[in-house]
Amino acid sequence: MGEFCLKKKFYASLVAVSMALVPTLALSQTTVNMPRNRYEVQRDVQIGQQYSTEIEKVFPVLNDRISNDYVQDVGARLVANIPVRFRQPQFRYNFKVVNASDINAFALPGGPMYVNRGMIEAARNEGEMAGVMAHEISHVALRHATAQATKQGSWQNQLGTIGLILGGAILGGQAGAQAGAIAATAWQTKYSREYETQADILGAQIMAAAGYDPRDLANMFQTIAAQGGGRAPEWLSSHPDPGNRFQRINQEAARLRVSPEPIKITREFQSVPASLQSKRGQS
Numbered sequence: 229m230g231e232f233c234l235k236k237k238f239y240a241s242l243v244a245v246s247m248a249l250v251p252t253l254a255l256s257q258t259t260v261n262m263p264r265n266r267y268e269v270q271r272d273v274q275i276g277q278q279y280s281t282e283i284e285k286v287f288p289v290l291n292d293r294i295s296n297d298y299v300q301d302v303g304a305r306l307v308a309n310i311p312v313r314f315r316q317p318q319f320r321y322n323f324k325v326v327n328a329s330d331i332n333a334f335a336l337p338g339g340p341m342y343v344n345r346g347m348i349e350a351a352r353n354e355g356e357m358a359g360v361m362a363h364e365i366s367h368v369a370l371r372h373a374t375a376q377a378t379k380q381g382s383w384q385n386q387l388g389t390i391g392l393i394l395g396g397a398i399l400g401g402q403a404g405a406q407a408g409a410i411a412a413t414a415w416q417t418k419y420s421r422e423y424e425t426q427a428d429i430l431g432a433q434i435m436a437a438a439g440y441d442p443r444d445l446a447n448m449f450q451t452i453a454a455q456g457g458g459r460a461p462e463w464l465s466s467h468p469d470p471g472n473r474f475q476r477i478n479q480e481a482a483r484l485r486v487s488p489e490p491i492k493i494t495r496e497f498q499s500v501p502a503s504l505q506s507k508r509g510q511s
C-alpha cells in the first residue's frame with residue numbers, strides 16, 4: 229500500500245511537472261506564411277535560369293571542386309529540411325562559390341545560389357556560413373522575388389531595372405567580380421523588411437531542423453560587421469539593422485528544438501580555406 233501511495237505521489241508529481249512545462253512548450257515556433265503570389269511557380273524557375281546565365285558571364289565562378297562540393301553538401305542538407313509546405317518540385321537548388329573577397333551571398337528565384345569566397349572565409353564556423361545560406365534559401369522557398377512583384381503590381385518594372393543594371397555592367401566592361409557585385413546588390417535590395425524578417429525566421433527553423441544552431445545566423449551578422457573594415461560588406465548593406473535581427477533570431481532559436489551538439493567545426497570547414505587560398509587571384 230505504501231508503495232502504491234509512493235507511486236501515486238510519483239505520478240502526481242509527474243503530472244505537476246508536465247503541467248508546469250506546458251507554458252514553455254506552448255511557446256512554439258513562429259508560423260511563417262507564404263506571401264501572396266500571382267505568378268506561377270514556373271516563372272520563378274525561368275527568372276532564375278535567365279539571370280544565372282547572365283550572372284555567370286560576369287561572375288568569376290570558382291573552379292575548385294573541394295569548395296564547390298562543400299557548399300553543395302551544406303546547401304543540400306539545408307534544402308532537405310525546408311518545411312514540406314514550402315517545397316516546390318520544380319525548384320533546383322544549387323550552390324556555387326564565387327571567387328570574390330567581398331562578404332556576400334545571394335540566391336536567384338528557383339534555386340541558383342552564389343556564395344562568395346569572402347563569405348566562407350569570414351565565417352567562424354560552419355553554422356555561420358550555413359546561416360547565411362539558410363536565409364537565402366528561405367527567400368527562394370518563400371518565392372519572395374515574384375511575391376514582391378505581386379505586391380508592387382508591376383513585374384515588368386522590377387525585372388526591367390535589374391536587366392538594365394546587369395546589361396550596363398556587362399557593356400561597361402568592368403572587372404567581373406565588381407560588375408557582378410553591382411548586379412547582386414541590385415537584386416538583393418529589392419526585398420522588403422518584412423521579407424527579410426521572414427527569411428531570418430524560416431532560416432532559423434531550417435537550421436535547427438538540419439542540425440545547426442540558429443544562433444549562428446545571428447552571430448554571423450556580428451562576424452560580418454566586425455570584418456567589414458572601413459566600408460559595409462555587401463551582404464550587410466542589403467541586410468540592414470543587424471542588432472534587431474540578432475535579437476529576433478535568438479528569440480526564435482529559444483523556441484526551437486536545437487541539437488545539444490549542433491554542427492560547428494567540421495573537417496571540411498577546416499580544410500576548405502586552404503583550398504580557397506590556393507585559388508586566390510585566379511578566376
Ligand SMILES: [Zn+2]
Binds near residue numbers: 363364367424427467
Ligand atoms: Zn535577405
